[in-house]
Amino acid sequence: GAVVSQHPSWVICKSGTSVKIECRSLDFQATTxxxxxxxxxxxxxxxxxxxxxSKATYEQGVEKDKFLINHASLTLSTLTVTSxxxxxxxxxxxxxxxxxxxxETQYFGPGTRLLVL
Amino acid sequence: xxxxxQSLFLSVREGDSSVINCTYTDSSSTYLxxxxxxxxxxxxLLTYIFSNMDMKQDQRLTVLLNKKDKHLSLRxxxxxxxxxxxxxxxxxxSNTGKLIFGQGxxxxxxx
Numbered sequence: 274g275a276v277v278s279q280h281p282s283w284v285i286c287k288s289g290t291s292v293k294i295e296c297r298s299l300d301f302q303a304t305t306x307x308x309x310x311x312x313x314x315x316x317x318x319x320x321x322x323x324x325x326x327s328k329a330t331y332e333q334g335v336e337k338d339k340f341l342i343n344h345a346s347l348t349l350s351t352l353t354v355t356s357x358x359x360x361x362x363x364x365x366x367x368x369x370x371x372x373x374x375x376x377e378t379q380y381f382g383p384g385t386r387l388l389v390l
Numbered sequence: 391x392x393x394x395x396q397s398l399f400l401s402v403r404e405g406d407s408s409v410i411n412c413t414y415t416d417s418s419s420t421y422l423x424x425x426x427x428x429x430x431x432x433x434x435l436l437t438y439i440f441s442n443m444d445m446k447q448d449q450r451l452t453v454l455l456n457k458k459d460k461h462l463s464l465r466x467x468x469x470x471x472x473x474x475x476x477x478x479x480x481x482x483x484s485n486t487g488k489l490i491f492g493q494g495x496x497x498x499x500x501x
Contacts, residue, residue, distance in 0.1 A: 316494050322486070368489075
């Protein structure tokens with residue numbers, strides 16, 4: 274299957290700093306990527322839809338100024354957690370939508386674990 | 391609103407078949423997915439089925455879809471200890487690409 278990478282896989286930062294997470298589709302182009310957050314022993318919560326060449330669309334309750342998304346190319350989306358606080362500590366997972374004529378599939382990255390001290 | 395429901399836990403013996411069930415509410419869903427998540431890892435796509443299909447088989451995996459009852463199941467034949475993980479079903483919209491996930495079913499395989 275197609276591969277989606279995330280970088281970094283682990284990050285520990287001090288409260289108040291900003292952290293950037295990259296999501297790349299390695300062998301296909303993705304005009305749409307998604308960012309999720311997962312708390313321990315829970316399902317995935319969709320945060321936002323990242324659209325190449327346009328602004329991201331955020332789910333209700335997700336602060337757009339807090340979680341900045343940039344979809345700079347057809348293979349790269351970045352999520353920046355600005356002024357991170359301990360409550361932002363979580364597992365962040367991205368997915369990339371692989372579209373073709375007559376179908377689609379969605380592949381996930383390996384996730385980034387963020388710990389804010 | 392849209393909702394996806396799964397049972398939370400399933401325990402089977404190695405070599406037995408596992409059946410994980412899922413119900414969804416959005417009749418306009420175009421794609422239904424099964425993902426596997428191992429501890430500390432992302433989601434691995436196992437298989438998916440289009441909403442106009444009833445069944446899909448891929449090696450040890452069989453997906454059954456009952457559109458009338460909005461019921462999806464994943465059968466794993468000859469379950470191995472390496473199959474122990476959390477399994478998520480998700481319904482997807484072809485319009486937006488958004489996925490709605492179930493709570494995940496933890497599959498425990500006993501030797």
